[in-house]
Amino acid sequence: MPELSSAHNELEHERTYVAGLYRRLDELRAEKQRQLDQVRRTIAAGSHQNRSERDAFATMYEDRLAQLNAVDDRLVFGRLDLDSGEERYIGRIGLSTEDLQQLMVDWRAPEAGTFYQATAFERMGVRRRRHLILSSRDVAAIEDDVLDASMLTDSGSLQGEGALLAALNSRRTGQMSDIVGTIQAEQDRIIRAPLPGVVVVQGGPGTGKTAVALHRAAYLLYTHRERLKSAGVLLVGPTDAFMKYIERVLPSLGETGVVMASVGSLMPGIHAEPEADEAVAELKGRLEMAAVIKRAVANRQRIPAENRKLNVEGSILTLTPRQVRRARDRARATGKPHNEARATFVKIMLRELTEQLTEQLEESSGAGNTADRSYLAEDVRTSRDVRIALNLAWMPMTPEKLLRDLFSKPAQLEAAAPHLTDAERFLMQRPEDATWTEADVPLLDEAAELLGELDASAGRNAAEKEQERRRDLANAERALENVSASLADAGVDGVLTAEALAEHNVVADARLTAAERASSDRTWAYGHVVVDEAQELSPMHWRLLMRKCPVKSFTVVGDIAQTSSTAGSHSWQQALEPFVGDRWQLEELTVNYRTPAQIAEAAVRMANAAGLVVSAPKAVRDGRWDPVVNRASELVPALLDALPKELEVAADGLLAVIAPVRLIGEVRAAVRKVYGDRVGLGAGGLGQDIVVITPREAKGLEFDVVIVLEPAEMLKPDSVRIGDLYVAMTRPTQRLRLIATGEVPEGIEG
Numbered sequence: 162m163p164e165l166s167s168a169h170n171e172l173e174h175e176r177t178y179v180a181g182l183y184r185r186l187d188e189l190r191a192e193k194q195r196q197l198d199q200v201r202r203t204i205a206a207g208s209h210q211n212r213s214e215r216d217a218f219a220t221m222y223e224d225r226l227a228q229l230n231a232v233d234d235r236l237v238f239g240r241l242d243l244d245s246g247e248e249r250y251i252g253r254i255g256l257s258t259e260d261l262q263q264l265m266v267d268w269r270a271p272e273a274g275t276f277y278q279a280t281a282f283e284r285m286g287v288r289r290r291r292h293l294i295l296s297s298r299d300v301a302a303i304e305d306d307v308l309d310a311s312m313l314t315d316s317g318s319l320q321g322e323g324a325l326l327a328a329l330n331s332r333r334t335g336q337m338s339d340i341v342g343t344i345q346a347e348q349d350r351i352i353r354a355p356l357p358g359v360v361v362v363q364g365g366p367g368t369g370k371t372a373v374a375l376h377r378a379a380y381l382l383y384t385h386r387e388r389l390k391s392a393g394v395l396l397v398g399p400t401d402a403f404m405k406y407i408e409r410v411l412p413s414l415g416e417t418g419v420v421m422a423s424v425g426s427l428m429p430g431i432h433a434e435p436e437a438d439e440a441v442a443e444l445k446g447r448l449e450m451a452a453v454i455k456r457a458v459a460n461r462q463r464i465p466a467e468n469r470k471l472n473v474e475g476s477i478l479t480l481t482p483r484q485v486r487r488a489r490d491r492a493r494a495t496g497k498p499h500n501e502a503r504a505t506f507v508k509i510m511l512r513e514l515t516e517q518l519t520e521q522l523e524e525s526s527g528a529g530n531t532a533d534r535s536y537l538a539e540d541v542r543t544s545r546d547v548r549i550a551l552n553l554a555w556m557p558m559t560p561e562k563l564l565r566d567l568f569s570k571p572a573q574l575e576a577a578a579p580h581l582t583d584a585e586r587f588l589m590q591r592p593e594d595a596t597w598t599e600a601d602v603p604l605l606d607e608a609a610e611l612l613g614e615l616d617a618s619a620g621r622n623a624a625e626k627e628q629e630r631r632r633d634l635a636n637a638e639r640a641l642e643n644v645s646a647s648l649a650d651a652g653v654d655g656v657l658t659a660e661a662l663a664e665h666n667v668v669a670d671a672r673l674t675a676a677e678r679a680s681s682d683r684t685w686a687y688g689h690v691v692v693d694e695a696q697e698l699s700p701m702h703w704r705l706l707m708r709k710c711p712v713k714s715f716t717v718v719g720d721i722a723q724t725s726s727t728a729g730s731h732s733w734q735q736a737l738e739p740f741v742g743d744r745w746q747l748e749e750l751t752v753n754y755r756t757p758a759q760i761a762e763a764a765v766r767m768a769n770a771a772g773l774v775v776s777a778p779k780a781v782r783d784g785r786w787d788p789v790v791n792r793a794s795e796l797v798p799a800l801l802d803a804l805p806k807e808l809e810v811a812a813d814g815l816l817a818v819i820a821p822v823r824l825i826g827e828v829r830a831a832v833r834k835v836y837g838d839r840v841g842l843g844a845g846g847l848g849q850d851i852v853v854i855t856p857r858e859a860k861g862l863e864f865d866v867v868i869v870l871e872p873a874e875m876l877k878p879d880s881v882r883i884g885d886l887y888v889a890m891t892r893p894t895q896r897l898r899l900i901a902t903g904e905v906p907e908g909i910e911g
């Protein structure tokens with residue numbers, strides 16, 4: 162049995178090598194832990210260092226430790242045998258021996274690119290590509306792609322499912338995992354695309370768009386660390402549940418510096434709900450809303466209709482419309498936002514009113530009286546009448562107040578949006594205390610942009626923060642001297658260099674700041690923005706995102722056919738043209754990794770029959786089951802009847818019941834009654850093995866088994882909801898069942 166034994170030897174060889182890699186990882190961890198403990202002890206013993214010094218050291222070691230801990234699972238996944246005779250191992254991070262001999266190459270390094278790109282036709286110097294399939298820290302199997310025919314006789318005896326199929330067939334957990342070991346060539350090309358410019362990744366369901374977007378973020382941070390470390394990367398997804406679903410991927414790739422935000426949380430301090438009314442979302446999403454907000458702000462700078470009398474300490478001054486107009490025009494001419502230009506307006510008005518008061522007093526006390534009148538300015542400034550008049554003319558304003566007024570006071574909306582029809586304006590009306598929706602977020606941002614900081618001292622705060630940052634840096638540098646000396650005393654050498662600390666401070670500061678500012682600084686300018694499910698974004702959302710990345714470096718992923726929001730896009734050209742013209746590049750993903758062929762085909766047939774043009778990616782595998790269609794007289798009993806069987810198929814994996822919004826409450830209650838806490842409520846309950854969700858909540862997610870209720874309702878011809886049924890049908894990785902009390906949409910049954 163020579164073949165078997167050679168396979169056995171190969172496996173043993175890899176086991177030994179991989180064990181060595183883990184040993185090295187453990188050594189590095191222990192070393193970092195030791196350094197961390199030592200620095201903590203040393204600093205605790207010294208009395209001069211302040212908190213920021215301690216933090217600077219501790220954070221650096223903690224970060225590195227966290228990174229080393231995060232890469233434990235499937236640390237290494239590949240090996241390249243090159244024409245040169247070199248054997249190159251590819252893994253999550255780079256590892257070297259103490260004397261700097263390379264043990265493993267980071268998957269993002271240029272030398273690792275061929276692992277994903279080499280083919281039998283274009284070998285790129287690769288003779289053999291080996292996938293290592295790990296179980297815990299052991300090698301469970303190896304799988305070879307032999308790219309050199311002369312090597313064929315040496316292998317081929319290794320059995321088992323391919324690494325890719327093994328990954329695709331595994332049970333879902335409610336958390337997305339990385340695909341770093343099995344990235345396919347068409348995906349890799351996009352992941353490694355150059356940083357500048359706008360890359361649009363169009364692909365049907367399950368083609369790995371989300372996976373590609375996340376791996377690209379990790380790749381860019383690794384490859385362009387210098388450029389991105391201070392500006393940061395922003396990753397935007399459709400919902401909080403989706404962000405939770407993907408949150409572990411980047412840490413598992415050793416990256417924690419990406420700021421993640423759902424569309425509803427892009428405005429700091431505001432948590433917006435999805436907009437329930439499609440027509441409102443569409444209206445508020447139109448680009449012309451920018452002009453409406455602009456007018457609404459301008460309308461808050463008001464000229465009084467007539468002269469106004471102001472009492473200042475018993476003297477009566479006159480405020481004329483002409484005076485106000487002139488001061489307003491000069492304040493506007495500063496080009497500053499409303500709240501900041503207000504300072505100019507107020508200064509001019511106070512000066513003019515003080516002059517008026519001075520003249521009055523001079524007249525009454527006789528010409529030539531040169532008494533000191535400097536106190537008059539203070540009298541004018543503190544006069545209640547003056548304050549009220551100036552506020553009426555130019556009220557300081559928050560974005561929230563502006564929009565609340567605009568949508569709850571019809572007269573204000575009419576003044577700001579005279580071109581809209583009465584019906585359109587009526588649609589946008591709502592009570593003053595209504596909750597914010599995702600469609601409001603770009604309008605709030607637009608308003609914030611035009612209003613500027615409410616607190617005139619905010620600018621000073623930024624300057625103070627910068628000063629504080631510099632102080633921290635200086636402190637940390639001093640700390641380095643002290644700590645190095647103490648460590649040298651303790652016999653520890655080479656722990657830290659001045660450059661490393663300075664570098665760390667900058668990195669840590671940038672990372673902290675980027676993450677912090679995502680929630681506190683609306684004006685943060687990112688170095689790169691990754692947008693997932695981008696087809697749902699309205700033109701106003703795009704406008705907001707473009708502002709967040711002035712260098713216009715974007716990775717945009719989505720599927721036009723899955724658009725379910727009326728405000729969303731129906732072509733990438735239409736979405737991007739207003740902002741970048743035709744300066745964007747389209748990439749396509751063509752293979753469906755998620756959905757078995759039978760299910761994918763049924764979804765495409767349904768979409769085509771309904772008149773939706775979909776790019777039908779080729780499914781990478783056949784499933785064991787055809788989609789099942791139940792016609793039932795009563796929905797809930799039919800569902801409860803089907804659940805035990807489907808749960809058996811899902812085994813330890815996940816099952817989703819996807820129901821139209823109208824039915825969601827009733828269905829959730831019925832399923833909960835039988836299955837209790839096993840049922841996750843909404844998309845937030847993805848950890849549980851049964852979830853009951855709407856098509857929109859299901860967006861971007863996947864489950865072992867999916868039961869779609871009342872499919873025809875997700876396909877209403879009076880809306881653009883065709884995408885909803887298409888989304889729902891393309892969520893399963895194993896099995897799909899549809900239950901309908903009415904008709905079943907055409908195409909599903911072949």
Ligand SMILES: Nc1ncnc2c1ncn2[C@@H]1O[C@H](COP(=O)(O)OP(=O)(O)OP(=O)(O)O)[C@@H](O)[C@H]1O
Pocket residue numbers: 325328329338339340343344345348364365366367368369370371372373720723754755860861862863891
């Ligand atoms: N190269 C790959 N290796 C292993 N798994 C992969 C690969 N590419 C994609 N997958 C898996 O396929 C599934 C679908 O990927 P993903 O969610 O990124 O697709 P998508 O294009 O964003 O889908 P949708 O538009 O339907 O939300 C995921 O489970 C992902 O891990």
